[in-house]
Amino acid sequence: MTHYEKTWDFSLRIQTCGRDELGADEYHHPYEPTPYSVLERLADSGLIGNGDVVLDYGCGKGRTGFFLSYRRSAKTIGIEYDERIYGSALENQKTARTKVDFVLTRAEEYEVPPEVNRCYFFNPFSVEILQKVMARILESWYDCPREVFLLFYYPADEYISYLMTVDALEFYDEIECDDLFAGNDPRERILIFQLPDYEV
Numbered sequence: 001m002t003h004y005e006k007t008w009d010f011s012l013r014i015q016t017c018g019r020d021e022l023g024a025d026e027y028h029h030p031y032e033p034t035p036y037s038v039l040e041r042l043a044d045s046g047l048i049g050n051g052d053v054v055l056d057y058g059c060g061k062g063r064t065g066f067f068l069s070y071r072r073s074a075k076t077i078g079i080e081y082d083e084r085i086y087g088s089a090l091e092n093q094k095t096a097r098t099k100v101d102f103v104l105t106r107a108e109e110y111e112v113p114p115e116v117n118r119c120y121f122f123n124p125f126s127v128e129i130l131q132k133v134m135a136r137i138l139e140s141w142y143d144c145p146r147e148v149f150l151l152f153y154y155p156a157d158e159y160i161s162y163l164m165t166v167d168a169l170e171f172y173d174e175i176e177c178d179d180l181f182a183g184n185d186p187r188e189r190i191l192i193f194q195l196p197d198y199e200v
Contacts, residue, residue, distance in 0.1 A: 058124020108132035
């Protein structure tokens with residue numbers, strides 16, 4: 001845990017640092033927050049603004065939502081299945097400088113609101129769950145056509161292989177993050193896919 005991470009937590013008046021594996025299983029990955037340096041790069045990309053609604057899948061203690069709400073004035077919704085970690089997110093809500101709407105539910109069961117136009121993932125669950133989540137996102141998109149961006153930080157190979165098979169999805173861009181960390185890890189990036197608004 002770096003001083004930089006602690007400093008941002010302190011500034012946002014939240015506690016999100018550290019890794020937590022207690023709720024992990026073969027389908028749900030351990031809690032690990034997105035590094036603030038990556039969130040800064042995402043915030044500076046121009047992809048998220050104050051008119052956007054961001055849905056954070058596997059939100060954990062809420063770091064991504066609180067940060068994007070603070071830096072970009074976006075409305076954010078966090079989905080979390082682990083009741084204990086969800087409780088930590090609610091505790092953060094009491095002291096945080098900004099507001100996030102948290103929902104305790106399984107991602108594959110959540111009906112995506114029509115106002116959501118950004119979806120964020122940091123490998124929160126297995127590709128089997130991702131497939132069911134994508135079905136929910138597509139259902140919302142078909143019901144209410146709009147441009148939707150899907151943002152995948154540190155994408156697993158299984159995620160990429162699956163996403164390339166989804167006909168409606170278009171690869172849009174990527175945000176390089178490998179220079180932020182030692183080792184030149186090729187997975188240090190945010191892959192961006194788009195569901196276009198064909199009515200525009």
